[in-house]
Amino acid sequence: MAQKSGQCVVVSSPATPQENFTLAAPSRSVSSVEGGDGTLTWRLVGEFRDLIMKKCRRVYSKKGSRHDLGLFFHNGTFYALGAWCGHMGGPLFEGDIEDYKGSCHVMCPWHAYMFDLKTGKNEIGLEQSTHEVRVADGKVYIKHESPLSLYPFL
Numbered sequence: 001m002a003q004k005s006g007q008c009v010v011v012s013s014p015a016t017p018q019e020n021f022t023l024a025a026p027s028r029s030v031s032s033v034e035g036g037d038g039t040l041t042w043r044l045v046g047e048f049r050d051l052i053m054k055k056c057r058r059v060y061s062k063k064g065s066r067h068d069l070g071l072f073f074h075n076g077t078f079y080a081l082g083a084w085c086g087h088m089g090g091p092l093f094e095g096d097i098e099d100y101k102g103s104c105h106v107m108c109p110w111h112a113y114m115f116d117l118k119t120g121k122n123e124i125g126l127e128q129s130t131h132e133v134r135v136a137d138g139k140v141y142i143k144h145e146s147p148l149s150l151y152p153f154l
């Protein structure tokens with residue numbers, strides 16, 4: 001059962017067991033690479049059980065809002081793209097997720113351009129940054145150059 005919350009669909013229960021969320025394993029253990037050293041590494045975002053409750057959300061970067069991400073959960077898979085649309089800066093993390101031409105896309109809420117969640121590309125040549133996501137020990141991590149948070153950094 002799903003219900004609308006703003007522009008995102010809220011999923012009341014996961015469609016797939018957690019064990020099926022397997023993504024590329026990091027080269028080092030996740031716990032050993034947390035930190036704020038500015039290097040590209042796995043950054044803790046939050047608990048898996050919490051993050052599957054929304055199809056799209058904003059993830060804040062400690063480096064500043066230009067580096068924020070949109071975290072998307074669709075058909076049992078997480079995707080992370082740059083938060084701000086490459087067209088005119090719309091908030092992609094408030095977009096709707098749709099299956100379009102055989103793959104999953106997010107539709108920008110400002111002018112309705114579609115971006116492929118896997119590649120970050122769209123049909124007119126715009127391209128969002130894409131970021132690896134992994135689930136380990138019930139937590140979700142994104143490979144990024146700065147610490148990440150579900151709430152703004154103060």
Ligand code: FES
Nearest residue numbers: 085088090108111
């Ligand atoms: S700002 Fe996203 S489509 Fe225009």
